[in-house]
Amino acid sequence: MSSLPDDRPTASYVYAVCRPFDTATLDAVAGIGGGPVHTVAADGLDDLVAVVETVPVETFGEEALQQRLTDPPELERIARAHNDVVQTVGASAATAPLRLATMYHDDDGVRNVLRTEADRLRSTLEEVAGHTEWSVKVYGTVSAEAASRAPRRAGATGSGAGRAYLDRRRNERAAAERARAELLRTVSELDAALRTVADQVRHLPLRPPSADAGSKPGEANMLNAACLVADERVDAFGAELTRWTLPGLRVEVGGPWVPYSFTGPDRRETDQPETGGSDPGQPSATTAGSEAPGTAGFGGAPEPGRLGEPSREAAP
Amino acid sequence: MSVPAPQFPPPLPQAETSLVDLLDRVLAGGVVLHGELVLSIADVPLVRIDLRALIAPATVGGTADPLPLLVPTEAGPPAVGGGRP
Numbered sequence: 001m002s003s004l005p006d007d008r009p010t011a012s013y014v015y016a017v018c019r020p021f022d023t024a025t026l027d028a029v030a031g032i033g034g035g036p037v038h039t040v041a042a043d044g045l046d047d048l049v050a051v052v053e054t055v056p057v058e059t060f061g062e063e064a065l066q067q068r069l070t071d072p073p074e075l076e077r078i079a080r081a082h083n084d085v086v087q088t089v090g091a092s093a094a095t096a097p098l099r100l101a102t103m104y105h106d107d108d109g110v111r112n113v114l115r116t117e118a119d120r121l122r123s124t125l126e127e128v129a130g131h132t133e134w135s136v137k138v139y140g141t142v143s144a145e146a147a148s149r150a151p152r153r154a155g156a157t158g159s160g161a162g163r164a165y166l167d168r169r170r171n172e173r174a175a176a177e178r179a180r181a182e183l184l185r186t187v188s189e190l191d192a193a194l195r196t197v198a199d200q201v202r203h204l205p206l207r208p209p210s211a212d213a214g215s216k217p218g219e220a221n222m223l224n225a226a227c228l229v230a231d232e233r234v235d236a237f238g239a240e241l242t243r244w245t246l247p248g249l250r251v252e253v254g255g256p257w258v259p260y261s262f263t264g265p266d267r268r269e270t271d272q273p274e275t276g277g278s279d280p281g282q283p284s285a286t287t288a289g290s291e292a293p294g295t296a297g298f299g300g301a302p303e304p305g306r307l308g309e310p311s312r313e314a315a316p
Numbered sequence: 317m318s319v320p321a322p323q324f325p326p327p328l329p330q331a332e333t334s335l336v337d338l339l340d341r342v343l344a345g346g347v348v349l350h351g352e353l354v355l356s357i358a359d360v361p362l363v364r365i366d367l368r369a370l371i372a373p374a375t376v377g378g379t380a381d382p383l384p385l386l387v388p389t390e391a392g393p394p395a396v397g398g399g400r401p
Binding site: 097104262 | 333335336345346347348353
């Protein structure tokens with residue numbers, strides 16, 4: 001297929017590669033261009049199909065799509081439409097989602113890549129079959145109460161008052177630091193616990209509050225993990241998470257996702273146990289592997305935006 | 317993968333999926349195939365900038381300001397736990 005009935009040229013936008021499934025599930029789905037979504041198979045390959053939409057080059061070709069992706073509302077619309085198709089397919093078959101905006105001139109180009117990449121695609125499907133991805137985000141708050149749990153010297157007056165004030169502030173800071181360190185330890189434990197119920201855990205970039213509609217005032221995102229969980233362990237995964245109801249921590253779970261975070265080119269570099277990722281500025285693709293495990297984000301001096309300051313400063 | 321998975325937590329309608337979670341996945345995850353038309357799209361500097369600004373604004377300081385448009389207003393997934401004081 002390389003043109004619409006009215007002869008407008010088209011391209012083939014590919015959503016995912018998966019094992020063959022009942023394509024009736026695609027009937028109710030519209031793709032990024034609003035058109036129907038079909039499957040493409042290659043001769044001689046009976047275990048792989050691509051999920052494809054034929055899109056007009058005029059409106060979704062290379063240049064046009066490129067333009068659309070720079071427009072935030074359109075980027076959101078396309079990302080959601082892409083994911084809707086992927087999740088629909090994922091409900092029916094083992095699915096390897098493709099990165100957004102993978103396009104070919106026509107369905108023959110898609111058949112060609114199915115053939116040339118068959119081995120890699122098969123092994124990816126093998127890994128994710130029977131698994132879903134879950135998002136686990138942990139937010140921490142150092143409460144004013146914890147921060148003020150510092151010994152106070154009462155009754156100083158005169159020239160001693162200024163000194164007492166400085167001491168008190170120092171003690172309060174130290175108490176806040178201890179509270180923060182305690183939260184960090186807890187998040188480390190939670191991270192380790194996730195690994196007992198998930199096959200793999202990856203750390204996605206931590207969310208600065210400004211980019212995170214899910215964070216609340218005074219909270220800091222301390223863990224943003226993607227977990228690959230076997231279907232038969234999802235209940236255990238959920239049960240484990242419900243154990244982590246602790247003061248100062250809030251856990252958000254999202255899913256199930258088709259395993260996007262475990263099908264990328266770096267999927268084998270699963271993160272070592274650690275908390276907090278490495279650098280919030282690094283895209284997730286680069287967080288694995290080279291970083292020393294542990295405490296890059298949490299260990300030393302507190303960084304603004306990492307872990308929230310106490311919501312209230314003690315008054316002088 | 318045989319979704320539907322067991323019922324923890326109840327699967328969310330897609331409309332409620334956090335946009336940042338979604339972009340983390342569709343733009344940074346997934347299989348990378350060499351599409352015939354994809355390379356120049358993947359390399360569009362503006363897309364990169366918007367993406368970085370969205371996902372990691374702390375490192376982008378001073379670039380264009382897509383955040384007010386991009387930060388979704390819908391609530392994130394339901395909280396489990398809720399230990400916040």
